Amino acid sequence: MLSRPAHRLTLSLLTLALCGAASAQLTLWTTEEQPDRIAVQERIAADFEAQTGISVTVVPVNEAQMGERVTAAFAAGELPDVIYHPLNYTLGWTEAGILDTFAATEVVELLGEETFSAGALSLVEVAGEYAAVPVDGWTQLLLYRADLFEEAGLEAPSSYEAILAAIDALHNPPERYGFVAATDVSQPYMLQVFEHFALANGVQLVDDEGNVTLDTPEMVETLEFYKRLVEASPAGNLYWEQSRELYHAGRAAMIVWSPFILDELAGLRDDVPVTAFDDPTTSELAERTGFLTRLSGPSFAEGAGWSDIRYFGITVDADVDAAMQFVEYSMSEGYVDTLSVAAEGKIPVRRGPADDPEAFVEAWSNLEVGVDRRAPLSDFYSAELLGELVAGLETANRWAFAQGQGLLYSRMADTRVLVETLREFLDGDRSAEETASLMQERVAALQQ
Template sequence: MAHLPRPRIAASIAAVAAIALLAGCTAESEPRETDAAGQSVTFWTPQTTPERLAAQEAVAAAFTEETGIEVEVVPMAGADQDQALVTGAASGDVPDVILHASSQTGAWNSQGLLDTEAAAATVDALGTDTFNERALEAVTLEGQVAAVPSDGWTHVIAYRADLLEQAGVDVPASVADLAEAATTVKEKLGITGLAFGTQAGTASATEGIQSIFQSAGCELVTDGEVTIDSDECTEAAEHFLELRNSSVAGDFDVTSARAAYMNGDAAMLLFSTHILDELAGLDPANPATCPECASSPTFLSDNTEFVTVLNEDDPAQYGAVLSYGIPTGANVEAAQQYIEYVLGTGYVDTLASATEGRIPLRNGTADNPSEFLDAWGELGIGPAHEKTSAELYGDEFVSGMADGINAVYLWGMGSDDAELAGLVSSQGILAGQIEQLYNGTSPADVTASMKQAVEEVQAGL
């Protein structure tokens, strides 16, 4: 993405380098030996749909068969995990492993709820260099790896190659290019240029703002200083308005943005990788409804290509990082052995529980550095797992997704600013300010208002 060079997180990189030195090499470790007698693991997972739960239970059963360690898989949404962990910690009854979001890693770590030494040792055992560097940054707090990266997703730009050619525009390589292309599509073809979340005050707009702004080189906060009013951010606001105005159907939320593209009413769509199966007509709950789709169910996937990274020199793809945490007071040895299994022998089957939304954050092994990324492209997508991403979109797309997930980024991640950035996102602070932009307030004044709103949140920390 169009992202200007930003300060790297020195403490995070130093910690990662230190772990690598301790490891000596990144050879794949053998599963650690544990006395299985009386051992068990309680695993909380936010992947709670019946199909995903069944897949995770199958991996757990295979682990039990190999090790003799029983696993209880407990479906629990992220919002419920927070309170349940605090309550469990107070009573001394905690799970052994929790799959959770990077924002939770920071919050739990600050409360002393995570055994960071156990997590760091697990990363060490698997090989630090086998992990996505950005994902490790996301979970490195106060110089210590606090959780073990598992999988995630990123935003992509799906585009109708036939419509861009018809409009005479090139595939965008930056946010500025994207805004220009979207505007041209609307003017020449009379359809929406880019469909994405723009409804002021909504979670959809929060994602849309963060995705576009950080892609344009804008940082929310740097070393404790709120910088959302920088030149880069003001320029991002200008492009955001252009992109919003490329719609012929008003403001979108996630659902209506997806529908516009699926209907053939938009030339481009900013969306998560969860769109991959839907474009191919593999999700009955979200069918492709374009005029051509009735006679040709794969019309959209046949004519859709993807921008997986904007500005290859310094990309910052908005997305999610899920990691395995080991709570303080957990059965550490059994927990470590389980995590090593689900990120090793059982990793591909774990990813297959929801392929389009679970892209590996452990890229491969020391012997085969891209093993898991390559395997991801050969996994079936959609509820029935009928076709693979490689079959639908080609090997080049799979390589592009590897570039995209390795560029995953969230404001403040892995830094002391993570808590502030997380609150700004969860409270929809920027989305609450964006309507001013729609009503004619200058981009510079809007980003100044954003800064004031963010500083008010900061003052309350």
């Protein structure tokens, strides 16, 4: 892909040049901010320093605050060297001049483009370069109490119709809520959940020509459906924390969450206990839970999934050569350790090096998860589910990126214009038809 002459050392030469040179000092900002995950990242940094002499300071940053923090640091000329971040920030940062796309592309090419998921790379391709280096990903899940569904004679909630039927049968507040929807506009979780249901009904942000396509009957259906979910949820501003808490307590029939919940459901974390049963360390809730990676709406029988990819971005303020070497290490020799930060939700997007193309997937499947107790996911979940998690990264959909409009998506996510309009609808400010039209207008304005 690179056509311009390389102006930096290749990583193999770079390693020789920098090993033992203790002068380089890097800063990594990461959205993996939980103490146990920070500890693993600091161990990776220490191993890297032992090999190269390059020190890495790991700085946790809340994902909801990452955009504002990065913008402020850029204005001050104080960006970190490397940022571990979700997809929705990548193209906006590229347009703003925050990311060094040439450095990221060099790393991808040196590691081998063919060793990465093509989908993960295509999402961040800009003008023939890659804005950032794919690290890992996850497929969003709809979790449901399979035992309660079976007792009530309900089918799995894989469609709008089945979800609403389950709400009618199982919603019994305050003892149990039929659903826990996302309603807090300050949390990225709200856009993730709504986008998942919109995709399930065939709603796209833009068409192949880049025209915004939100003012449609399918979007009106999605809005009316989402309002039903909210009506079956507790009052207030809801996001991932409340949905997990209520599900762990046995007070929710269905929630949407990432695979990061899998170790917690199995009773492996004392700080996030399962309170539905007498023993907070039991794996009983995991055994009673069903999982779906793909949903469908009334206007789109094929349905869709939703996934998130995480990336290493090398910034324009970085010590570029040292930053490239750290990313290369994290995606090769240190990659299994990188996935082990939280293996339940860090599914590999680099399956293996050219000479062992499935090595990283095989190693990931055997990684232990949990905090206070440790065990492989395979001790609690079927091989079929684990296979779906890996395959989901190849088939799951996202708004705008396939149409080459990822930058528009980033603007929409950063400004929160869509979720704020959605929240106004949920609060009764206007009809579904009026809301779809206003969403169209407000998102289209971001293209100008």
